[in-house]
Amino acid sequence: MSELIRCEHLTKSYNGLIALNNIDLSVESGKIIGLLGPNGSGKTTLIKLINGLLTPTSGEIFINGTRPGVESKKIVAYLPDNNFLNSWMTVEQIVDLYTDFYADFRRELCFEMLSRLGISPSVKLKTLSKGNKEKVCLILVMSRKARLYVLDEPIAGVDPATRDYVISTIINNYDPEASVLISTHLISDVEQVLDDVIFINNGNIVLHKTVDEIRQESGKSVDALFREVFRW
């Protein structure tokens, strides 16, 4: 087991507005972790710091022992919370691009998942529905054999049957050397595949426990506890 993410006193502020406040966090390999928090709590800021899209205001972040950069991007597969593909390209052209770009890309697996979800490789991305575009993005990310998968709202726009498929894909892809960090609001759909749960609020980590610890201690599902902790 190795440490894939390490944050030490990590702080990020935007013009004085503190998005992440002095966070300490350690994530080991072989885990599926839920990053849960209300809107504007700092989830996406943390994810962008992990991916090197933002730099810390103070403190440190290490991905598999190095600061985010070229080396970390080779082992991190990132699904952003918005569509990141060129809409004029066909699905197959995008798969070609990914095959060229990422040494760990599993092309066969990618086509298998596309066909399973009924997405033809020859269609242009712009002709796909919003949900189907999201499926393509997620399939591309999960087709990499990465050490760390960072999924920002992976199932928000897809139907419940596809959610089940996505979740079984995550389970099937489980690798003791890799970890998956999932940010989502659809807690009840994902909580039973999670090892650990991180609750984040106003830039602070307010809880970091296993799902079974939460259920044992509170007698509630993670979803129910979330609703209680973050009640307005």
Next chain:
Amino acid sequence: MDWKLDKDRPIVPQICEQMSVRIAKGDFAPDEKLMSVREVAVGAGINPNTVQKAFEELERQGMIYSVRGSGWYVGADFTAAKRAVEDLIFFKTDQYFKAMEALGYDLEATKNYIGRWKA
């Protein structure tokens, strides 16, 4: 295999209970190979680490055993599984009587009610 998992309770004991019931019922032959951890995880829609923990707990209780490099097997002796199911039956019965008590039925009244009950 069909799994029914309650969201308010830890998952590990639920997997253990349902496995104990199957073993005690005789769903498996002694020394029969079990499904792999991954198969159970996918089937139940849960984390493979959770299944691993549940299997290790069942091993600790003497119901199943692992063979390095091969997988998990049902033990030849079903005593531990039967004992676990018995505990479960007592627990459920206790829950039932407590629920009846909350409705204002004491033990005798509840037993009387059970006598009149038709499935």
